[in-house]
Amino acid sequence: MTDMIPAVSPVIPVILSGGSGTRLWPVSRESFPKQFWPLLSDRSMIEETARRALGPGFAPPIVVCNQDHRFVVAEQLRHAGIDGGRILLEPAGRNSAPAVAAAALLAAETDPHAVLWMMAADAAISDLPALHRLLAAAVLAARAGRIVTFGMKPTAPETGFGYIEVGAPLAEFPGVHDLTRFVEKPDAATAATLVASGRHLWNSGMFVFTAATMIAELDRHAPDVLAAVRLAMAQRSADLDFIRLAPGPFAACPSISLDYAVAERTSHAAVVPADLGWSDVGSWGALWDLGAKDGQGNVAVGDVLLEGATDCYVRSDGIVTAVVGLENAVVVVTEDAVLAMHRDRAQDVKKVVDRLRAAGRHEAVAHNRSYRPWGFFETLIAGERFRVQRVVVQPGQKLSLQKHYHRAEHWTVVEGIAVATRDGATILVRENESIDLPPGCLHRVENPGRIPLTFIEVQTGSYLGADDVVRVEDSYGRVG
Amino acid sequence: MTDMIPAVSPVIPVILSGGSGTRLWPVSRESFPKQFWPLLSDRSMIEETARRALGPGFAPPIVVCNQDHRFVVAEQLRHAGIDGGRILLEPAGRNSAPAVAAAALLAAETDPHAVLWMMAADAAISDLPALHRLLAAAVLAARAGRIVTFGMKPTAPETGFGYIEVGAPLAEFPGVHDLTRFVEKPDAATAATLVASGRHLWNSGMFVFTAATMIAELDRHAPDVLAAVRLAMAQRSADLDFIRLAPGPFAACPSISLDYAVAERTSHAAVVPADLGWSDVGSWGALWDLGAKDGQGNVAVGDVLLEGATDCYVRSDGIVTAVVGLENAVVVVTEDAVLAMHRDRAQDVKKVVDRLRAAGRHEAVAHNRSYRPWGFFETLIAGERFRVQRVVVQPGQKLSLQKHYHRAEHWTVVEGIAVATRDGATILVRENESIDLPPGCLHRVENPGRIPLTFIEVQTGSYLGADDVVRVEDSYGRVG
Secondary structure, eight states: OGGGSOSSSOBEEEEEEOOOOGGGTTTOBTTBOGGGSOSSSSSOHHHHHHHTTOSTTBOOOEEEEEGGGHHHHHHHHHHTTOOSOEEEEESSOOOHHHHHHHHHHHHHHHOTTOEEEEEETTOBOSOHHHHHHHHHHHHHHHHTTOEEEEEEOOSSOOSSSOEEEEEEEOTTSTTOEEEEEEEOSOOHHHHHHHHHHSSEEEEEEEEEEEHHHHHHHHHHHOHHHHHHHHHHHHTOEEETTEEEOOHHHHHTSOOOOHIIIIITTOSOEEEEEEOSOOBOOOSHHHHHHHSOOOTTSOEEEEEEEEESOBSOEEEEEEEEEEEESOBSEEEEEOSSEEEEEEGGGGGGHHHHHHHHHHTTOGGGTOOSEEEETTEEEEEEEEOSSEEEEEEEEOTTOBOOEEEOSSEEEEEEEEESOEEEEETTEEEEEOTTOEEEEOTTOOEEEEOOSSSOEEEEEEEEESOOOTTOOEEEEOTTSOOO | OGGGSOSSSOBEEEEEEOOOOGGGTTTOBTTBOGGGSOSSSSSOHHHHHHHTTOSTTBOOOEEEEEGGGHHHHHHHHHHTTOOSOEEEEESSOOOHHHHHHHHHHHHHHHOTTOEEEEEETTOBOSOHHHHHHHHHHHHHHHHTTOEEEEEEOOSSOOSSSOEEEEEEEOTTSTTOEEEEEEEOSOOHHHHHHHHHHSSEEEEEEEEEEEHHHHHHHHHHHOHHHHHHHHHHHHTOEEETTEEEOOHHHHHTSOOOOHIIIIITTOSOEEEEEEOSOOBOOOSHHHHHHHSOOOTTSOEEEEEEEEESOBSOEEEEEEEEEEEESOBSEEEEEOSSEEEEEEGGGGGGHHHHHHHHHHTTOGGGTOOSEEEETTEEEEEEEEOSSEEEEEEEEOTTOBOOEEEOSSEEEEEEEEESOEEEEETTEEEEEOTTOEEEEOTTOOEEEEOOSSSOEEEEEEEEESOOOTTOOEEEEOTTSOOO
């Protein structure tokens, strides 16, 4: 249906990858939050999001993300088949208004009248043809200076969303209505009244506008935000394929949502009422709602065995998980954590994460597997003076030239082929072969092959901290 | 209280290690069942059992176990501080009557009038002084030719146990009563009636008798059992410290419990009514009953975090496990499996194990960690053509001299010291050092040190099956 979008100039998708998805712990964590996981299909949520805006009517996206996620975002865009996207790196989270300001300023450098379609990286939409039809309507109004939001038809009196009151239809833009007011997240009674009214829709946080309109409205309603982001953009640096916002000015920017900063204040707001099977996928309960159920109402993902369970969501990303006789339970198993809870207690997952964080537990924020520009590594076992890791290097990639003062490393190649450098010597290490790297030696590994290289790294030594690494040279700008 | 046992000759504990504890999956599995796990204290159940019979009044125990468990039993007896025990190996499970027959025949070789105290390896008893007092009473009656059972005061109308009806007290043996009859496992209504009667006790399967009495009663009531076991004993073989019953004759023996074969038929039965805090620890619910509870009725063992949970049993032998808002749930996490269930569904765990077994899943029967006479090993990760294992060798122990046709091995010592043999050469491998073992090389490893040796073994090759090992020499009788 993308051919229904006017061919004036392509719409630029602006994908905000800002959330940490704490309520989907233990799968979603700060270091690898929910938008990067394949939660509803075999593609990650940000891939699904980006692919909603593929086609002749769309320019490559602008993705705004935490700088720590840059390699994951780049890899997943590549995997989604997206070429030419631009990735704007936030040195710190400042909510949606500064992120959108940066995207609008970037787009305006080429074309101030470019239409931007802003969306979260981590929402689900089931009716793609309807989305594209309504987007076409929104784009027409946006070109005329409107800031158009999508109001989602409520399916329940949710208290977790803000609401939008729909006004009169705009005669010149079929499908687009005046927006009477925004309603803050309501209590349960208010939510019921709002839904019953038939005039209130969920605020999905999806907007369509031109760069020029957004910049003008930011200037009018949130000039401090715009000024700070202008400075951060002016002082930005290129970092490989990434655009890194200047940390100082960006840190000085107020942290504020686009709703508060602009949408609720502008006189240009409009709304497209929509019924798209939208969900913010904000909890395990939402994944149960969205999932395919067996005859007993269970959603099972992964290595799961159910015996007399009803209306449960059970997911294992690892070991076999048996659920017996539970009702309305959520059981989620990852490599290093288990969550078992009542489906109604979705909001309490945050408490678990907070307690783990307070206890200094890495499981609160990070996964065992760490992604790097060259591939990933994961710890298999760690003792007091040793650690065993699986290291996977993608074809053509190489790790930094580095040395460690306190640990020896022993690598055994189990899949693929490695070119190792050790104190200047180049050594080809084939499957079944191994190499010793004593403390202090300058070393590097590269995968010259066509398939991923996997090697097992046994580290031994009295100190195995991640900070015992001296990087002498790096292909990904990580020297020092 | 062991000094209250008459000093005529010490009582011989006979510990039957026969159960597979399926209802305590995923912790208890056929290859390492519940009696070998520290479920209620930091000692395993068989250790706790053996230690109930330590002291001047007791001879070293006779343990009857599956031959596959021999090294674990020996190791755990050692760990419990038991010296001089004898371990009778069953080539196949034949229930309790043949096991007891073998123990009685063995004891009678030295002293036909020896008193045997038969008990299961996997029951809990909280009141040890009371146990020893009642045992002293039972021993007196046993010496006079009685087969004395312990009847446990019921705390609930259990349908999982048989019951014993208590008769008149025996004037000559204070504390000992006539045994009127055995009652098979009842239905719920019958169980309630039995408990209400005040005259019925749980049949705990704990018996006291002399070797001569048991042999005579077996001869009278189960001559086929006695004959088969006599033959299996006559043809037994010594295997290191173990006594291996002859497989042919033992396999030909009927599989029958001591209750059916003798206790219910003999005219010599007597009972000691007991109130010892006894439990057969037959389900996760029983462990919840026995465990120390927090203010919300939860029992938590291991790396567990509770948030609004009530009356739950939560155990993690591995990764962090959070339970939120569940009631009456059991959540058990091991290295390779998770069980989450309603506490009332204890009997359905067996269904889970059966389904896993039918699917050919190793998790049904075996653990990731495999115990050997020299220590243990566990798989950290396995790919199609590689496997990484942690191998721990106890001080002074050594693996067999062996070779593999299809795989190379790379060992890195991370703790302790190894003496490796490779094609006749002896190589000392220290911490931080590694050694390569190409396919076909004849190799062996020994821990000559005073602390456990840990090395990481990376196996690579096109075939990694456990049957690709040729044992040339072995210290533990496993050659070939």
